[in-house]
Amino acid sequence: MKKTTTASFATRAIHVGGEPDPTTGAIMPPIFQTSTYVQSSPGEHKGYEYSRTHNPTRDRLQECLASLEEAKHCLVTASGLAATSLIMHALPHGSKILCGDDVYGGTYRMFSKVFHETHEFEFVDTTDLKKLGERIQKVKPALIWLETPTNPMLKISDIAAVAKLAKKVKALVVVDNTFMSPYFQRPLTLGADIVIHSMTKYINGHSDVVGGALMLNDDAFFEKLKFLQNAVGPCLAPFDSWLVLRGIKTLAVRMEATQKNAIEIAKYLEKHPKVQSVIYPGLKSHAQHAIAKKQASGFGGMITFFLKGGMKESRRFLENVRLFALAESLGGVESLIEHPAIMTHASIPAAIRQQLGIHDNLIRLSVGIEGIEDLKADLEAAFKKV
């Protein structure tokens, strides 16, 4: 099926890039596990020379993802951070970047410890449009980096409004769409210029691949990124590309199932006597619930909550869950639980963590698609030990 098809999301997820193998009829595409390709005469080949540059399995995945994000182009990369690094490499030295103040810890680390020598970064609250508008006018950034919802505070930025502000100074808008997946949110249709994903999370969905993707419509910028991927090297392996193609087929049903469970758990936590507060974009109590409803067709499967107590209570709780696995990462079919201050966000300085609200009693859930009664029972048993 061509990536320009008007078929529904669920159909495209299964069929774009999923055509049967033309030589054998195999319904599943082969894994082109090859580094190089034979040429009939020097420089004469079938479009493939070397797998850092091109690989047929990777091409299929890129076609599918471009279709799902409603993008003209897609590149898949060795990790989500590799996609981010390609965008940074594409900017001239001295570029100014306004970045959300609550982004993924690894993004913050890359900007503040790797690219700070060549680019200028300022971290701002991108949910505050007035303040952001002022900074955009003052700084005149080349690029604005949004993550929405953020990790772990699940703050929502208004993508269309930020894109409008950015246009005034011709700044590019990048949205890290990892938490929503293209199933719930498609930033390019809201005015963003580039979307990035950690495919490690919902897109692959089975916790067995580390990979990334970037999608965009601009031909020239795509060519630049493609050149850089080949020149710098962070490409996705054929087998990993195939695993993601396999995982993506169920993206629509997985996102529906994870959200259904997450809504029920968020409501359960909100009423729990041992919980101080719950952050979930689907709850009416969420500060940007209205924006979430406006720009996305769902609220996802991530929940952040504050336990009553501190480090001791958090440890007791986390040591006593059984079904929820204590692990970093998110977006798989299995439920995960973690402590951002010690685990995923340890690379963010303690003072900044406090400022952002990442306190010792904050716990993050990635709700999987297990039976809801089992998940609730697991949390309840752990609460009893606190």
Ligand SMILES: *Cc1c(COP(=O)(O)O)cnc(C)c1O
């Ligand atoms: C995991 C993650 C990344 C980084 O992706 P990797 O695949 O781990 O390199 C970037 N952004 C968000 C929101 C993430 O959750």
